[in-house]
Amino acid sequence: MVRQSGKTFGFHVPVVIIGAGAAGLVAALAAQEAGAEVLVLERDPVPRGSTALSAGLIPAAGTRWQTEAGIADSAAQFAADIMAKAHGEPDATLVARIAAEAGPAVEWLADTHGLPFSVISDFSYPGHSARRMHGLPSRSGEELVDALRGAAEARGIEILCDARVTRLHADENDRLLGVTLERPDGSTEEVALCQLVLACNGYGGNADLVRAHIPTLADALYFGHTGNQGDALLWGEALGAATRHLSGHQGHGSVAHPAGILITWATITEGGVQVNAEGRRFSNEMHGYSEQAAEVLRQPNRMAWTIFDARIAGIARQFEDFRQAEAIGAIVTADTPQALAARTGLPAEALISTLSDVERLKLDGATDTFGRAFRADQQLSAPFHAVRVTGALFHTQGGLVVDEHARVLRPDGTSLPNLYAAGGAACGVSGSQASGYLSGNGLLTAVVLGRLAGAAAGAAVA
Numbered sequence: 001m002v003r004q005s006g007k008t009f010g011f012h013v014p015v016v017i018i019g020a021g022a023a024g025l026v027a028a029l030a031a032q033e034a035g036a037e038v039l040v041l042e043r044d045p046v047p048r049g050s051t052a053l054s055a056g057l058i059p060a061a062g063t064r065w066q067t068e069a070g071i072a073d074s075a076a077q078f079a080a081d082i083m084a085k086a087h088g089e090p091d092a093t094l095v096a097r098i099a100a101e102a103g104p105a106v107e108w109l110a111d112t113h114g115l116p117f118s119v120i121s122d123f124s125y126p127g128h129s130a131r132r133m134h135g136l137p138s139r140s141g142e143e144l145v146d147a148l149r150g151a152a153e154a155r156g157i158e159i160l161c162d163a164r165v166t167r168l169h170a171d172e173n174d175r176l177l178g179v180t181l182e183r184p185d186g187s188t189e190e191v192a193l194c195q196l197v198l199a200c201n202g203y204g205g206n207a208d209l210v211r212a213h214i215p216t217l218a219d220a221l222y223f224g225h226t227g228n229q230g231d232a233l234l235w236g237e238a239l240g241a242a243t244r245h246l247s248g249h250q251g252h253g254s255v256a257h258p259a260g261i262l263i264t265w266a267t268i269t270e271g272g273v274q275v276n277a278e279g280r281r282f283s284n285e286m287h288g289y290s291e292q293a294a295e296v297l298r299q300p301n302r303m304a305w306t307i308f309d310a311r312i313a314g315i316a317r318q319f320e321d322f323r324q325a326e327a328i329g330a331i332v333t334a335d336t337p338q339a340l341a342a343r344t345g346l347p348a349e350a351l352i353s354t355l356s357d358v359e360r361l362k363l364d365g366a367t368d369t370f371g372r373a374f375r376a377d378q379q380l381s382a383p384f385h386a387v388r389v390t391g392a393l394f395h396t397q398g399g400l401v402v403d404e405h406a407r408v409l410r411p412d413g414t415s416l417p418n419l420y421a422a423g424g425a426a427c428g429v430s431g432s433q434a435s436g437y438l439s440g441n442g443l444l445t446a447v448v449l450g451r452l453a454g455a456a457a458g459a460a461v462a
């Protein structure tokens with residue numbers, strides 16, 4: 001960050017967006033729709049980001065896909081779910097705005113930009129009181145980021161790749177004047193701007209920042225995009241922006257190991273369980289996959305096995321990731337718990353006892369000592385499946401404090417003159433704990449804040 005009034009730059013673009021993941025590409029579409037000329041700067045040769053690593057699922061309430069599937073939902077109910085999962089920590093006004101804007105944002109991406117969304121109606125995510133996850137056909141974030149890039153390119157939006165922003169330039173009043181970007185050959189270019197959107201995610205790829213803010217996962221596998229080095233946070237701090245909930249994050253307790261493939265949490269919510277190397281359960285898996293990361297990492301060898309059956313595998317197969325895990329043999333199959341123990345190396349007596357206890361709890365519709373309530377209609381039956389998993393950090397949820405137009409705020413609540421943040425660059429709606437993360441909060445704030453930021457930045461220059 002450099003402060004220097006009167007600086008001259010090579011060329012000028014009214015709205016500059018740093019980062020071409022979901023937040024940046026959505027912001028670009030919205031800014032251009034508002035009438036602005038836009039430039040997206042992306043450090044990688046091809047836009048991918050954490051968005052491409054995700055399942056690409058965006059929660060939204062009151063959409064037409066929900067109506068078609070007979071799912072009753074509302075923005076108020078969605079906002080209440082977000083606040084409940086995040087222990088009431090996030091800003092309630094911002095949460096209400098984001099929940100209200102999610103449905104219109106997903107419908108806009110479908111109707112104006114041709115993204116073929118559908119709602120996941122065959123299983124639920126913990127903490128969501130309605131089925132409201134929307135995804136593209138492959139249920140993969142790669143398809144999402146490719147579709148967003150295609151939409152931006154179709155509208156002539158310039159996405160400059162291999163362009164890592166290394167420096168922001170501001171005047172004495174904190175007004176951003178331009179950026180310096182570095183090319184892979186070490187050469188640099190400078191771009192002047194009127195409005196700047198930070199869409200370069202959080203600090204999950206920066207081991208020092210993770211150690212400082214999320215010490216419990218300092219040694220955990222980071223499963224997000226390594227290019228997300230906390231640049232937005234560091235620039236914002238240098239500008240005097242307010243930051244919040246820096247310990248907040250999305251973990252995940254079901255990353256196949258050593259395959260390194262995300263195993264959908266449907267394996268749990270549909271009746272599966274996790275056991276440790278001793279063949280014993282160790283937690284209420286239904287609290288959520290985010291907090292389960294630390295639970296798994298506390299087990300022997302920092303590993304667990306997720307155990308489910310053929311019916312659940314049928315549901316999980318809608319995810320590209322799960323199909324890949326099957327294709328490379330990461331999913332073990334056996335006809336009996338005894339055979340499953342032999343195939344996984346788990347102690348047979350303990351595993352058989354654990355699974356029969358679980359099935360009894362299900363038959364009784366009972367709650368176990370961890371507090372998990374089981375359902376009679378979720379009995380496991382042969383063939384059984386198991387996958388060895390570990391816990392991982394997916395992305396950080398703390399960041400720059402923004403208002404309901406995604407403008408970056410100072411600690412006194414005033415906004416910086418021309419700076420916006422969206423997605424992982426902004427403080428999200430998950431509060432300060434892993435357990436505050438409601439499934440989909442990541443892409444929710446990428447897409448909704450991205451759209452709000454782009455619309456506001458575009459309107460400011462149009």
Ligand SMILES: Cc1cc2nc3c(=O)[nH]c(=O)nc-3n(C[C@H](O)[C@H](O)[C@H](O)COP(=O)(O)OP(=O)(O)OC[C@H]3O[C@@H](n4cnc5c(N)ncnc54)[C@H](O)[C@@H]3O)c2cc1C
Nearest residue numbers: 019021022023043049050051054055165423424440442443
């Ligand atoms: C395995 C996995 C599964 C997930 N599944 C889901 C899910 O199903 N639903 C959900 O809601 N969330 C999910 N998430 C979280 C979700 O992926 C993120 O919250 C979301 O993608 C953030 O979007 P973004 O645009 O802010 O960041 P990103 O998609 O990471 O994009 C940021 C971009 O900025 C670029 N960049 C960084 N620094 C610079 C710089 N200095 N100059 C130029 N460019 C820069 C990066 O290269 C990157 O392309 C998942 C995450 C992971 C890792």
